[in-house]
Amino acid sequence: MTVHLGRRYGFPAAHRLYSHLLDEEQNRALFGKCANPYGHGHNYEFELDLRGPVDPVTGRAADLPALDAMVEREILSVFRHTNLNDLPPFRETVPTTENLAVEVLKLLKKAWPAEPALGQVVLEKVRIWETERNICELSA
C-alpha cells in the first residue's frame, strides 16, 4: 500500500525582488515596491509531498523525525531569520518564490541520498506559500 504524505514547515525571511540583469527603471517597472533597496519580508510556509509504501510493522510511510531533522539542518536553519538576497544562491538570481522553490528542491535532492532512514521515500513536490494567496509548486 503506497501513500502520499504532506509535511509542512515555516520560516520567516526577508527578500528584495531585484534583477542584476536589469537597470533600476526596469526593476521598478517589473517589481514595483518589491524592488525597494531595503527589501521586505514574509512568513514563508512550505510543504513537501512524499510518496512511499506503508511499513506493515510500524504503519508508517516515512521516518518523520529523521525527515524533520534533515529539513531543519538543510533548509530551515539556512533560511530562517535571513534576508534571502544575502544568501549565496540568491546573489545572482532573484529570490522570487519560484527561485526559492528551485533552491529548496535542489538542497533536498542533494541531501536525500545521505539519509538511509528515508530510503524508500520519494520526494515528489515542493510547494511554497509566500502568502496564503501566492503559491509556487515544483515537481522533483
Place this chain on the structure above:
Amino acid sequence: MTVHLGRRYGFPAAHRLYSHLLDEEQNRALFGKCANPYGHGHNYEFELDLRGPVDPVTGRAADLPALDAMVEREILSVFRHTNLNDLPPFRETVPTTENLAVEVLKLLKKAWPAEPALGQVVLEKVRIWETERNICELSA
C-alpha cells in the same frame, strides 16, 4: 525550469439553488433550504492553477500584476457583491459551485489570449471554495 503557480482570490455573492427545469416540490426536495426564494450567500474563494517556465532574468513564471488586473476585470468585478442568479450565465443554469467553476473557467479562457503578458502561462485548473468544506475543481 517549469513551475506551477497558485493564485487565490475571493468575493462575496448570493445565490439561490433552484432549477427552472424542475417544479417547486422537486426543487425543495433537491436543494432544501438552499432553494428558498430569496437566496442566501457565501464568501467565495477561488484559486487559479497556472503552469509556466521561470524567466531566467526576472525569476518569475507569470506577470502577477497583469494576471491580477485581468482577473479583477473579468471575474471579480463581475461577481463581487452580486446575486449570481441575477447574472446572465445563471438565468438558465443553477448557480451551484460546479456551474460557477464552469463559468469562471469560460471567462478566463476567453480573456486569456488577449493578454500578451500571460503568453507562456498555461491555465490548468480553477478551484472554488463555497465554504471551507465544499470545494469544486475544474481542469482547463
Place this chain on the structure above:
Amino acid sequence: MTVHLGRRYGFPAAHRLYSHLLDEEQNRALFGKCANPYGHGHNYEFELDLRGPVDPVTGRAADLPALDAMVEREILSVFRHTNLNDLPPFRETVPTTENLAVEVLKLLKKAWPAEPALGQVVLEKVRIWETERNICELSA
C-alpha cells in the same frame, strides 16, 4: 472558579445593504455595490462569550449540548440559507453586521431565561464575522 467560554457557530446568508430611509442615489453613495437590488452574501461566523462558575462535579461551566440546541433553534435555523432582508427584523432596518449582531443578541436574551440548563451561565458578548477582516462585537 469562574471562567469565560467562547462557542463559535456559522451560517451562510445573503443580504443587501439598502436603507428605506434614503433614496437610490444616497444608498449607492453610501453602500456602493453592496446596495445592488439582488443582494450578495457571506459565510457568517459568530461567537458567543459566556461566563460562569465551573461545576466541581462535572468540570464544566455550561451545558454545551443545551446551549447548542437553543442556538440551533433560535438563531441558526432562523438565519441559515436565508436572505436577511427577507426576514421580519430587517424589513425596516438595514442588515449590516451591526444590526445583525443586535438582532442575534436580542433573540438570545429573550430565549435565555427559558433554558434552565443555562441557569448560572451569563451571556456576555456576541461577536460576528462578516468576513475574516470585518467583525462586530456587542456586549449583552
Place this chain on the structure above:
Amino acid sequence: MTVHLGRRYGFPAAHRLYSHLLDEEQNRALFGKCANPYGHGHNYEFELDLRGPVDPVTGRAADLPALDAMVEREILSVFRHTNLNDLPPFRETVPTTENLAVEVLKLLKKAWPAEPALGQVVLEKVRIWETERNICELSA
C-alpha cells in the same frame, strides 16, 4: 462536463502509536512519546476527492446530502470521540495516519455501491490531516 469535488469533515479521536510486533524499547525508539501507554489525541480532518459529471438539470456533480449521510454513518459515527486503538481495525495494526487513511478508504469503498444516489460519482482520494502540518493522502 466533469468536475472534481472536495468535501471536508472532521472528528476528534485518541490514538497510541504502538506496534504489537515490536517490544517496548523498540516502540519507544520508534514512536517516542507517541507510544505512551495512555495515548494522546487529535482533531482529525479529512477530505474526500470525488469526480463526476455535472447534471445539466441540477447543476450538481454529487448528491451531497446523500454523501454526508453515508459518511456520517460509515465514518464519523464510527471514529468520532473514540480511541482508535480500541476499534477492531486497529487491534492489530498501528493507528498511524497512514493506516487510518487505509481504513477510511476501505470503509467508503465497501459502502459506496449501496448508495444509488452516488451512482456516477467516483471516489478518487482520501486525505487526512492529523495536524495542519501532517497529512496523508491515499488514492482509491
Place this chain on the structure above:
Amino acid sequence: MTVHLGRRYGFPAAHRLYSHLLDEEQNRALFGKCANPYGHGHNYEFELDLRGPVDPVTGRAADLPALDAMVEREILSVFRHTNLNDLPPFRETVPTTENLAVEVLKLLKKAWPAEPALGQVVLEKVRIWETERNICELSA
C-alpha cells in the same frame, strides 16, 4: 508604554470526560460519547495574555525565549502526547477544557516567580482552544 502580548502554543492530547462522582449512566447522560472508556483527543491550542512595559533599549515587553523555555518545561512537556486522565491533576477532576485551563494557570503561576527574566511581565489570561469552536479563558 505598556502593551499586551499574546503568545500561542499547541499540543496534542487525549482525554475522557468522566466524573468519578457520578455513575455510568449519569456520565453517559452528561458527556455522551465523550465519556467512552477509552477516551478521544484533540489538538489543543493555548494562548497566554501578558502585560508589561516596553523596554526602551530592547523594544520588547517580554523575554520571549525565556518564556518559551518555561512554557516548554512546565506545560508543553507535561501535556504533549499524553492522556490527560492519566496525569495526577486529572485523577480526581474531569479533564474538561475548563479544568485544563485551571491547571495550566496554576502551573504557570507557580513557576512564574522563579523566572527573573519575566520580572515585569504580568500573566493576565490563559485561553485554550479544544477545537476552533470551543474555547475557555481564565483570568489570572
Place this chain on the structure above:
Amino acid sequence: MTVHLGRRYGFPAAHRLYSHLLDEEQNRALFGKCANPYGHGHNYEFELDLRGPVDPVTGRAADLPALDAMVEREILSVFRHTNLNDLPPFRETVPTTENLAVEVLKLLKKAWPAEPALGQVVLEKVRIWETERNICELSA
C-alpha cells in the same frame, strides 16, 4: 446602541532586531538570529478595534470605506513592502512588534481628527500579529 468593530489589514515587511544602544555581542545574546545584519521578514496582520454608536438610518457604526482609505494612506502604503529599519521611526528604536504597534497607533491618532467621516468612532486598540503565534496589542 454602541458596538465594537474589528477591521483587519495586512502587509509584508522586513525587519532586523538590533538595538543601537547595545553592542554586537549584546544584540546577538538578546535577539539571536533575529539580529542578523540583513534582516528577515513577516506577513504582518493588524486589527483595529473601534467603538461607536450604530447610525439608525444606515445601520453602520463606522464609514468603512473612509476608514480603509485612511489606513491605506497612513499605514499600509507606508509599511507595505518595506524594510522597517529603513523607515524614520525605526532609525533609533528597534522595530519589534511592540514598537511597531506604538508607531501604528501614533500615526492613526494623528490622522484621526482630520477624518470627519470617523467623527463618532473611537479607536480603542491596535493589535498586530507578527506570526499567528506572536501578538502585540496596544490600547489607544
